Amino acid sequence: VDNSGIQFTSEMEITLDGAMGSEEDIIRAMIVSTNKDYDGWDDKRDTGRLNRIIRDHHSSPFEMCEMRFIIEVPIFVVRELQRYRTANMNEMSGRYTELPPKFYIPKEENIRTQVGKPMSYEYEMVKSPLTRALVLSGFTEVIEHTWEEYQLMLLNGVARELARAILPLNIYTKLMWKNDLRNIVHFIVQRTHPSAMLEIRELATKMEEIVAKEFPRFYKLWVENGRQDL
Ligand SMILES: Cc1cc2nc3c(=O)[nH]c(=O)nc-3n(C[C@H](O)[C@H](O)[C@H](O)COP(=O)(O)OP(=O)(O)OC[C@H]3O[C@@H](n4cnc5c(N)ncnc54)[C@H](O)[C@@H]3O)c2cc1C
Numbered sequence: 001v002d003n004s005g006i007q008f009t010s011e012m013e014i015t016l017d018g019a020m021g022s023e024e025d026i027i028r029a030m031i032v033s034t035n036k037d038y039d040g041w042d043d044k045r046d047t048g049r050l051n052r053i054i055r056d057h058h059s060s061p062f063e064m065c066e067m068r069f070i071i072e073v074p075i076f077v078v079r080e081l082q083r084y085r086t087a088n089m090n091e092m093s094g095r096y097t098e099l100p101p102k103f104y105i106p107k108e109e110n111i112r113t114q115v116g117k118p119m120s121y122e123y124e125m126v127k128s129p130l131t132r133a134l135v136l137s138g139f140t141e142v143i144e145h146t147w148e149e150y151q152l153m154l155l156n157g158v159a160r161e162l163a164r165a166i167l168p169l170n171i172y173t174k175l176m177w178k179n180d181l182r183n184i185v186h187f188i189v190q191r192t193h194p195s196a197m198l199e200i201r202e203l204a205t206k207m208e209e210i211v212a213k214e215f216p217r218f219y220k221l222w223v224e225n226g227r228q229d230l
Helices: 023-034 043-055 060-064 075-081 129-155 160-166 181-191 198-214 216-224
Strands: 007-009 013-020 066-074 088-091 102-104 112-115 122-125 172-180
Touching: 007 129, 013 198, 023 043, 023 060, 023 216, 043 216, 060 172, 060 181, 066 075, 066 181, 066 198, 075 172, 075 198, 102 129, 102 172, 129 160, 172 181, 181 198, 198 216
Parallel strands: 007 102
Antiparallel strands: 013 066, 066 172, 088 172, 112 122
């Protein structure tokens, strides 16, 4: 069994695959209640309207905008991502395809220890070079060993759905994930919080950068209003 193709990485990858809606659509949804026609973006008036509904948590107009992402992260990150029930997702199947040999390995500076109590842990870098080396060799050995066993099973005709069960949580998976702007913001608020797991924080931060680019007028006001749930 050849192990040379294994990819070790610590990147959380996310790209925008499609988006629907704009700040104009948020305002249009808002003024449906008044049964008036919308005559297009008026900066002063509509910035005021947008600011008002962000500030007062009038959340449903933000559900009129949607974003669809392609996300490539390890399974232990998806375990957290998939808790967002308002999202739609489709994921690569370990039954229908042989999984690519791509595995998460932490950057040395992210090898951490937790201090404090459950629910309010803080994380500090592991100071001991010996422990950091132990972590890196532990990750590498398990990855190489399980990949070898996975390959051996496949070579001997074992079904992919069974062979994949020995692979570790740090193997990468790929998915399409779609949600509306209100619930994307909810994800970002929860998962960019300093108490969130570092790896999902990295994903959520990249998602926030995409939101900022896609909905700049909304993003500016949302930040000015304290970056809260809508
Ligand atoms: C720091 C942190 C630690 C966590 N630790 C754990 C853990 O140890 N174990 C664990 O299992 N989970 C854990 N979670 C996950 C958490 O419990 C939520 O499942 C996750 O954050 C998704 O949030 P949500 O339910 O608000 O989002 P979504 O599922 O997207 O829902 C969005 C909103 O829709 C509404 N909604 C959705 N479904 C329902 C429903 N069935 N009934 C009523 N309202 C609904 C709610 O208002 C909800 O806020 C943790 C989350 C965080 C941020």
